[in-house]
Amino acid sequence: MSDAIQQTEPESFDSSRNFASWTRQRIGSIDRVFLTALAVAAVWLILDLTAAQDGILATGGNLLGIAPFIILSVLLAAYLKATGADGLIAKAFAGNIVQATFLAAIVGALSPFCSCGVVPLIAALLASGVPLAPVMAFWLASPIMDPEMFVVTAAVLGTEFTVIKTAAAVGIGLMGGFTVLLLGGSSLLRDPLIGTASTCGTSAYTRGSKPVWRFWEESNRKASFSKEAKRSGWFLTKWLTLAFLLEAVMLAYAPMQQIGEWLSGAGALAIPAAAVIGVPAYLNGYAAIPLTSGLMEMGLTAPAALTFMVAGAVTSIPAAIAVKALVRLPVFLLYLGIAMSGSVVIGLTYALAI
Incomplete structure (x- = not known):
């Protein structure tokens, strides 16, 4: 009897140990970003069921709304990789870098990519050897304006404001590109991508x-x-799911009406405050249009409204998280710094011009 017990106990112990090892392997194989998003959603559902349900639905709606831009940019990046055209693009930007930076800012302002959808394309450009200066110019200018947004913005906020916003997109792109050029060959800006394995698939490219x-x-x-x-x-x-979910949590508890009223009466502080508030309050380029219109009806000045839209487009929570997941910390901080300071400069310039 005792011999039987001694024989079965090791088998039982080995089975438990194997099961624990299998469980750890399974959990470890699940993406951590995806697990984090699930954890945030679960905790929110437990703490505030109604708000969480609305927030999760909003997250799904945001993902569906941005899906066409994501699909377009992903297919374009994959096409560049598969054809070997990424090396051709790098060669095209290898000439006069000042001209390339100007061109990137203009093309970025007219491109149909949003701040998140442009990420895989940016990853492909950086991996193919395109200098950071024109890439930064394109990256900053791209989410602020596109052809369809131009039409919608003009219909709601007026043609003059929309043209100025388009010029602001080019302007902040140039600020970013030439800031990188002025920094020269700083070691902090070398090898901007975190790593080919953890980015948007920007592994080996053809030269x-x-x-x-x-x-x-x-x-x-x-x-x-x-x-x-x-x-x-x-x-x-995975990153945008987490980003939109975190944004939904913030917006669910942010007193936007009170923030709008305070911002409208902030006086000289309205422009820098609009840049800061644009980070949590900005959903996407199209959702920001009626929000901005409402703030202007409450008394927000046009320069502050422009600052809000420019800063928000580049530094919104989804955009910031996507950028941080792609590039190294110094490049990410530079991106945020240019976006925030550049939007304030643009707002102040507009204020002085009117």
Whole structure:
């Protein structure tokens, strides 16, 4: 009898240990960002069921709203990778870097990418060797304006304000690009990407070979396209889910009516305050239009409203989290610093001009 017990106990112990090891492996294989988002949602549901349900629905709505831009940017980045055109783009930016920075700011202001959807494209550009100066110019200018947003903004806030906002997009892009140029070869700005394994799939890229535009005719390029698209898509989906969820939590408890009233009567502090408030209060370019219109009806000046829209577009919670997940801390801090200070400069310049 005792021999039987001695024989079964080790087997039971080994089974428990194997199960614990299997459980740890399974949990460890689940993405930490995804687990964090689930944890935030679960805790919120426990603490405030009604607000959490509304916030989770808003998160899903934001993800659906931004999905076309994400899909477009992911497919474009994957196409650049699969065809080898990323090296061609790097070569195009390898000439006069001042001209490249000007061009990047203008193209960014007119491109259809939002602050989050542009992330995989930016990752592909940096990985292909494009200098940080034009990339920063494009990155800062891109989320502030696009053709469709121009039409919607003009319909709600007027053509004059919309044209000024477009110019502001180019302006802040140039500020960012030339700030990087002025910093020169600072070691803090070298190798801006966190790492090819943890970014949007910006691993090996093609140099010195002619792009193959019909990539689907070669199995290895088809596999490269599929791998890049999946990795980029998952990268953005998981980070933006967490970002929109955190933003929903903040907006659920932020007294926007009181903030709007205070901002409208802040006087000389309205412009810098608008830059700071733009971070939590800015949802996306289209949701910000009626919000800005409402703030202006409450008495917010046009320069402060412009500052709010410029700063919010670049530094909103989803955008900031996506950027932080992509680049190293010095580049991220520079990005935020230029966005905040640049938006204030733009608002003050507009105030002096009217």
